[in-house]
Amino acid sequence: MQVINLAEPFNKSILPTGDVVLALGFFDGVHRGHQAVIQRAKSEAKKHNVKLAVMTLDMHPSIPFKGVKPQDIKYLTTLGQKNKLFESLGADIMYVVSLNDLLVKMGPQEFVDKYMVGLNARAIVAGSDYTYGKKNIANMQILPKYAKNRFEIIKVKHLNDKEQKISSTRIRKALLCGDIKCANELLGYHYQNNGKVVHGEQRGRKLGFPTINVAVNTQEMLPAEGIYVVKVEIIGKNVLGMASIGRNETFGEGRKVTLEINLLDFSQMVYGENVVVNWYYKLRGQVKYTGPAGLIAQLEKDEENTRNYFKKIR
Structure with missing residues (x-):
């Protein structure tokens, strides 16, 4: 898959030639609803024997349009994760559009001319609530006015799960509650975090449960505090x-939240290695113990439950 970064003003010479079907959205999470949009675009591309292009943005639109601070945004998927997911769904081209000041100030007609017609789109596929600027003047209902019959417009209806719209917001709420099962059902795959193995306090080794400490990018959303199968x-x-x-409050108050993982049947030294954590199930919440003995007993139960979980899903 070809990845093309577009920052206004961009040079048209970097654009590939030939018509495309263009799937539009921010696609945070690339959940089942997003997948339906991309799959619909893929079938349209096959029908016309053209490439499938997927367009996303380099930051959450609430940052420039609503003034949200970048550090306050927690993403379900990084651009790297989107890249892998788009490719797995059959995309040929991934456009990453920079939400710089020039683009934010751009009117809807100019955006359509440059980022739809200008990208050789013979068809646009997006969810029915997709916007390409301010919601009241740049929505899917008004798009035909700007399109001027230069491309086909395909609106994909919301995908529902348990009679509710599948959305990034629902997935975030599930993660904040530690409901990994719900989040994974809405995503259509296991939620992931990317990180690097860093040095910790090595307390787990002394307890007989050595752990790796994983530093996750601060802009990635972590599930709620608790103990999980991964x-x-x-x-x-x-x-x-x-x-x-959690905060390891058994060993002191006021500690920072950390991610520690006891890897089963694995003992290699992996400091500095990049890892991907796939979240499967929440075993329990965090508990403050009066001392190491109670914690060790609970960890033994957690290990047994973890092994049993994977035996069951096999």
Whole structure:
């Protein structure tokens, strides 16, 4: 898949030639609703024997349009994760559009001319609530006015789950509650976090449950505090584990939230390695113990429950 970054003003010479079907959206999470949009665009591209292009943005639109501070945004998927997911859905081209000042100030007609017609779109596919600027003047209902019959417009209806719209907002709420099962059902795959193995306090080793400490990008959303069943992609392996998101209050108050993972049947030194954490199930909430003995007993139960979980899903 070809990845093309577009920052206003961009040079048209970087654009590939030939018509495309263009799927539009921010696609945070690339959840089942987003997948339906991209799959509809893919079938349209096959029908016309053209390439499928997917357009996303380099930041959450609420930052420039609503004044939200960048540090206050927690993403479900990084651009790197979107890249992999778009490619798995059959995209040929990924456009990453920079939401710089010039683009934010651009009117809807100019945006359509440059970022739809200008990208050789013979058809545009988007969710029915997609906007390409201020909602009241740049929505899907008004798009035919700006399109001027130069491309086909395909609106994809919301996909529902349990009679509610599948949305990034619902997934965030599920993660904030630690409801991994719900989040994964809405995503259509296991929620992931990317991180790097860093040095910790090595307390787990003394307890008989050595852990890796994972530093996750601050803009990625972590599930709620608790103990979880996970699979970790590390040095080319998929390793079962039990993850703890919490403050280790058994060993003191006022500690920062950390992500520690006890990898089962794995003992290699992996400091500095990049990992992908796949979240499967929440075992329990965090508990403050009076001392190490109670914690060790609980960890033994957690390991047993983790192993049983994976036996069951096999």
